[in-house]
Amino acid sequence: MPMWTMRKPRHSSFGSGLSACWGLVCCASVVLSACGGDDTSGSSGEADGAAAQTVTSTQSALVTWHKDIGPLLRDNCVSCHHTGGIAPFSLETYEAAQPFASQLVLAVESGSMPPFLARETDTCKPRLPWADDLRLSAEQKQLLRSWADAGAPEGDASTAPPDGPAYAEPTLEREDVIMRLAEPITVDGNRDIHTCVVADPGFDAGTYVQARLITAGNPRVLHHVVSYLVQPGSLTKAELEATIREQHGVGIGGRYECFGGPGLEGVGIEMLDAWAPGGVPNRAPANSGQPVDPNSLVILDMHYHPTGQPEVDEGTKLSLMTTHEFQQYVSRLVLIGNFGARPSETVFGTGALVKQPDETEAQFLIPAGAKDHVEEMTWTWQLPISIRVFAMGTHMHYVGQDMQITLEHADESARTECLIDTPQWDYNWQRAYAYDGNYDQLPVINSADKLHMRCVYDNTLDNRYVSLALDQQGKDQPVDVPLGEDTLDEMCLGAFGLIYPNLGF
Numbered sequence: 001m002p003m004w005t006m007r008k009p010r011h012s013s014f015g016s017g018l019s020a021c022w023g024l025v026c027c028a029s030v031v032l033s034a035c036g037g038d039d040t041s042g043s044s045g046e047a048d049g050a051a052a053q054t055v056t057s058t059q060s061a062l063v064t065w066h067k068d069i070g071p072l073l074r075d076n077c078v079s080c081h082h083t084g085g086i087a088p089f090s091l092e093t094y095e096a097a098q099p100f101a102s103q104l105v106l107a108v109e110s111g112s113m114p115p116f117l118a119r120e121t122d123t124c125k126p127r128l129p130w131a132d133d134l135r136l137s138a139e140q141k142q143l144l145r146s147w148a149d150a151g152a153p154e155g156d157a158s159t160a161p162p163d164g165p166a167y168a169e170p171t172l173e174r175e176d177v178i179m180r181l182a183e184p185i186t187v188d189g190n191r192d193i194h195t196c197v198v199a200d201p202g203f204d205a206g207t208y209v210q211a212r213l214i215t216a217g218n219p220r221v222l223h224h225v226v227s228y229l230v231q232p233g234s235l236t237k238a239e240l241e242a243t244i245r246e247q248h249g250v251g252i253g254g255r256y257e258c259f260g261g262p263g264l265e266g267v268g269i270e271m272l273d274a275w276a277p278g279g280v281p282n283r284a285p286a287n288s289g290q291p292v293d294p295n296s297l298v299i300l301d302m303h304y305h306p307t308g309q310p311e312v313d314e315g316t317k318l319s320l321m322t323t324h325e326f327q328q329y330v331s332r333l334v335l336i337g338n339f340g341a342r343p344s345e346t347v348f349g350t351g352a353l354v355k356q357p358d359e360t361e362a363q364f365l366i367p368a369g370a371k372d373h374v375e376e377m378t379w380t381w382q383l384p385i386s387i388r389v390f391a392m393g394t395h396m397h398y399v400g401q402d403m404q405i406t407l408e409h410a411d412e413s414a415r416t417e418c419l420i421d422t423p424q425w426d427y428n429w430q431r432a433y434a435y436d437g438n439y440d441q442l443p444v445i446n447s448a449d450k451l452h453m454r455c456v457y458d459n460t461l462d463n464r465y466v467s468l469a470l471d472q473q474g475k476d477q478p479v480d481v482p483l484g485e486d487t488l489d490e491m492c493l494g495a496f497g498l499i500y501p502n503l504g505f
């Protein structure tokens with residue numbers, strides 16, 4: 001077990017923080033053992049809406065708000081559906097939730113809620129389940145349906161399990177580094193805001209990051225925050241700041257327009273965190289930490305989605321829990337794939353774009369009007385040590401539809417395993433997903449193994465995000481989409497949560 005060293009919080013008045021929770025929320029799903037299909041003796045089988053609503057439950061068979069549905073929604077939905085949260089209505093109380101009963105059923109049955117992009121598909125069955133998976137089981141969906149069909153009865157408060165439905169903001173045990181927005185950000189009108197904030201984390205030498213947490217200054221509009229470490233290489237912090245200033249005209253505490261990434265050339269970028277609403281602290285796996293350079297800066301790539309009312313974010317913050325204790329393992333979030341002018345060779349390996357059947361030479365271009373357009377990249381691993389994968393994320397922009405990442409082992413097994421599939425990609429809900437397993441169970445990458453990243457795009461007006469982006473640029477027909485960091489550029493990028501023995505590099 002790592003020992004925490006106690007330090008006074010350092011407050012930076014600049015930048016924001018974000019943490020990419022690989023778990024929207026970390027509540028375990030409620031086990032509904034007593035609520036299954038043999039409960040039909042109650043009113044769920046006799047659905048008479050109006051009458052059922054007034055029944056106070058004395059029969060355990062009757063599915064009620066207090067006994068069953070309140071706890072279920074509290075664990076799976078309330079992290080977003082609370083007063084003042086990102087979701088448009090609260091599911092905290094019976095009075096608030098009851099009018100939406102049938103809509104809740106439709107949303108969970110269609111899979112649109114809770115938002116969880118990683119799915120098991122015919123072509124992708126990752127070896128481990130996902131941690132903090134808020135999706136409802138078939139039994140839980142049935143329970144919700146039985147409740148709605150019975151007229152959404154309230155039941156008897158005395159039958160509620162312990163722990164009331166009150167929503168509590170997630171917290172860290174310690175906030176050793178705090179980065180906060182230097183100035184309020186106003187979100188009004190109907191345009192999304194994509195902005196990058198430059199922050200100085202003020203790391204000491206020998207620091208490992210162990211946990212990250214974003215606290216939204218205005219949870220109604222903050223839609224996601226991805227934070228990046230800008231690595232100094234051989235530069236001093238002042239030189240690194242000057243490099244950012246040269247490219248974007250701002251230094252520490254400033255912000256610039258960006259989309260889908262920090263848009264910086266010629267510097268090393270590593271992910272620090274990725275956060276979406278409902279997120280819990282993003283913690284490094286046991287006995288591990290992310291080593292950080294004392295001269296690094298942090299960029300918070302923030303996305304605000306307007307509500308139609310004028311809204312102000314007075315101070316979103318990124319808090320980090322750090323330690324100086326040596327960690328047995330290093331855990332890092334590494335970005336691999338096609339994005340902008342990134343080099344296709346790094347310490348991890350070499351990447352190559354795959355030529356598609358209709359191309360004379362491989363190129364990353366999604367023609368205007370193309371549907372089901374595929375871009376693929378293969379990455380050949382060259383690190384001489386075995387590395388394990390603890391979390392995975394996919395990243396595309398508005399044209400993206402489906403992204404799948406597979407790992408082809410170079411040993412004689414020649415096994416191919418799927419690491420993640422996000423078949424209904426949605427720019428609004430990007431985050432990373434952690435595997436629910438211990439170190440020995442995690443997928444292993446060895447030298448000469450190949451990673452395949454396959455992205456499918458829809459560059460037609462059927463894609464509502466394409467329509468929206470064109471509209472915002474005053475265009476009415478799709479345009480050719482190249483690689484890049486604009487709303488109508490694309491990427492095909494994997495975020496790999498990697499963990500390996502701490503050998504000091």
Ligand code: HEC
Nearest residue numbers: 024076077080086087088103104107112113114115277278
């Ligand atoms: C991670 C945040 C989050 C979680 C968790 C979540 N929701 Fe939502 N929900 C939203 C947001 C935001 C909207 C508004 C529409 C949108 O932006 O997609 C929404 C909209 C809805 C809607 C109306 C639109 C639709 O899709 O039908 C329903 C119904 C709904 N949620 C039900 C649920 C239920 C039931 C759960 C739990 C099983 C749940 N949600 C969990 C964020 C969340």
